[in-house]
Amino acid sequence: MTASEARPGALSLDTLLSPHRATVMGILNITPDSFSDGGRFVDPQIAIGHATRMIAEGADIIDIGAESTRPYGGMQPVTEEIERQRLQPVLGAVVALGRPVSIDTMKAAILDWALRQGAAIANDVWGLQRDPDMAHVVADHGVPAVVMHNRDKADPAIDIVDDMLRYFERTLAIADKAGIRREQLVIDPGIGFGKTPEQSVIAVAQLSRLKCFGLPILIGLSRKRFIASIVPSEPTQRLGGSIAGHLLAVQEGAAIVRTHDVYETVQALRVAEAIAKARTGSAT
Template sequence: MQQIRTRVMGILNVTPDSFSDGGNFQTFDDALLQAEALIGAGADILDVGGESTRPYAEPVSLEEELARTIPLIKAVRSRHTIPISIDTTKAEVARQALAAGADIINDISALKKDPEMIAVAASTNVPVIIMHMQGTPADMQNRPSYSNVVDDILAFLEERINWMVQNGVNRERIIVDPGIGFGKTITHNLSIIKHLDRFRSLGLQVLLGHSRKSFLGHLTGLEAEQRDLPTAVVSALAVPHQVDIIRVHDVAATRQALQVAEAIFQAE
């Protein structure tokens, strides 16, 4: 059996209004302490974001997003070698984050929101995460619908991948994210998770970002900050589908779930 190890991306939201941890790490000192905690818990990647993408979130200015993220990236990079991802849809934020020491661009708009983002992506050799989202954070949960959710997401991702390659991004650098909770109903989210293996057909690394999402709350009745156990369950279920990266808030719980799931999956 092929040895596998799913990487864990720890979420660090430097925002006042993210859906589960908004305001918890808004100050520089609190954010840096949380970064240290995520790394200590076994995170393989740190994902830094300065703009909330929760449903109905309002955008923030370029200046505010830069102020929230760049000093933190510089501080983490001065202390650690861990790969850092910048979670942004703004080209200038991505550009300055990479200059400050970030290693990955994570764009939930799949490089559609800022026309300058493709130039940033093409001019570097860093991995670029593209996500599927129906609509925008401000309207994505207003009656989302699909002909077939997995087929439709695959078609969208293939179109974006081809466009990026045509504009100078090496295909091997692209990581795909089906976008759990971004313009999807509970049924859509469950179908995506059940059929995660189909995203391997793109021949690229796959990221799953389901941590503490509302569909887990609807299934369990738990509030956002209480959803780390169901999050870990889904993380474990993703292992047989060979998902490459799991993006979560609780790194320690996810690492434990993956250790057990990987051992079972690799058993004779």
């Protein structure tokens, strides 16, 4: 299959995004070592039940990860075989629930397999810059792809937004060379990845600078460590900070919000949207 012969029926990014509200991506970690909920959903039936619940709560997309990408150590790299074994009993059942499924993986082979099983979106935390086959798999299937900014380690001396801009220029060049259609890409600033807590705050505050690429922006700061640098807290105690950050990111231009807490996030977004609409209406 080539880019010009992309999979019939491949999901179009346009169908996922609304000009009137943010799209919500619910996180399903089927790993024992994810930073926030590692081990809670390793049982396939519990994982499927959680996906079902997130859809009922308003998730537009379910993002499944079978290998932890936690940026602060403690993650255990897994083989392709183990990652596939974790996905096998869960992926098909979640796809059957009827919402688009995104695969959060760093391995092109896993992405290719998952897309053939019915997944509809690629989510690469290395922005097509780590696995050399990742861009080709995305192009061959013609699916939307989330490409995230990342660094091997944080450098507090750099201008993090300038670094992101250069990084995404490289990612887009890779995508163009592979034949990925530009309108199928979403950029993600990678909050918490290769950044100090202060740089994560700056990345959210200056999110609108990423609009220069003309692409939708995904924001995923749910339960992230930078929240605890502001108000000391454990991951499950960071709901308030997560919602505050997501609402401000949407104001700055984020089109997709990735969250562990779907119900609360959807509620916050809808209330903010209703207030904004009323404010606009009263001004006309």
